[in-house]
Amino acid sequence: xxxxxxxxxxxxxxxxxxxxxxxxxxxxxxxxxxxxxxxxxxxxxxxxxxxxxxxxxxxxxxxxxxxxxxxxxxxxxxxxxxxxxxxxxxxxxxxxxxxxxxxxxxxxxxxxxxxxxxxxxxxxxxxxxxxxxxxxxxxxxxxxxxxxxxxx
Numbered sequence: 001x002x003x004x005x006x007x008x009x010x011x012x013x014x015x016x017x018x019x020x021x022x023x024x025x026x027x028x029x030x031x032x033x034x035x036x037x038x039x040x041x042x043x044x045x046x047x048x049x050x051x052x053x054x055x056x057x058x059x060x061x062x063x064x065x066x067x068x069x070x071x072x073x074x075x076x077x078x079x080x081x082x083x084x085x086x087x088x089x090x091x092x093x094x095x096x097x098x099x100x101x102x103x104x105x106x107x108x109x110x111x112x113x114x115x116x117x118x119x120x121x122x123x124x125x126x127x128x129x130x131x132x133x134x135x136x137x138x139x140x141x142x143x144x145x146x147x148x149x150x151x152x
Contacts, residue, residue, distance in 0.1 A: 008035050009035050011031060011032040011079055013030055013031055016029055016030070016031060016079060028045055028072035029044070029072055029076050029079065030044050032076055032079045035079075035080065040117065040118050042114050043075065043076030043114070043115035046112050047107060047108070047109055053065055062109050063106045063108065064109075066141060069107065070143055072113065073129070076117045077131070080117060080119070091149050091151060091152065093150075095147055096147055097145065098144070098146075100142070104140050105139075107133075107141075112136075113140070114133065114134045116132045117129045125150060126148050127146070128145065128146045128147075130142075131143050131144070
């Protein structure tokens, strides 16, 4: 099973829903592509004006909240961590750290965010990733994230 898991190159919404416990409105990744084990992957988020946070952030000038981009990065990293495990038992991922978070440009309804996640290190059940969020190839946010994986 480990060979099958490590060779997965993409996770559509159905696979993401099986791996992560998050659901709308807090599921912030629509799919993950370019999966290279737990080393690298790109989460895709299609931003829609219909999302509930735009009612208050900000109604006259809707901007996708930066903290939700950080969560989208974490969810993408979670898919990579879970994908790389060979256990048949469902897992869950918890934040350990968020460092060096920077928000470069606003993300608007209609944008597609790409969460480029690269593994920095892992030790036992802990992983650290460097995340860069891009829209149309332009960096909009970045952060270093740490997470721990555990049984559900």
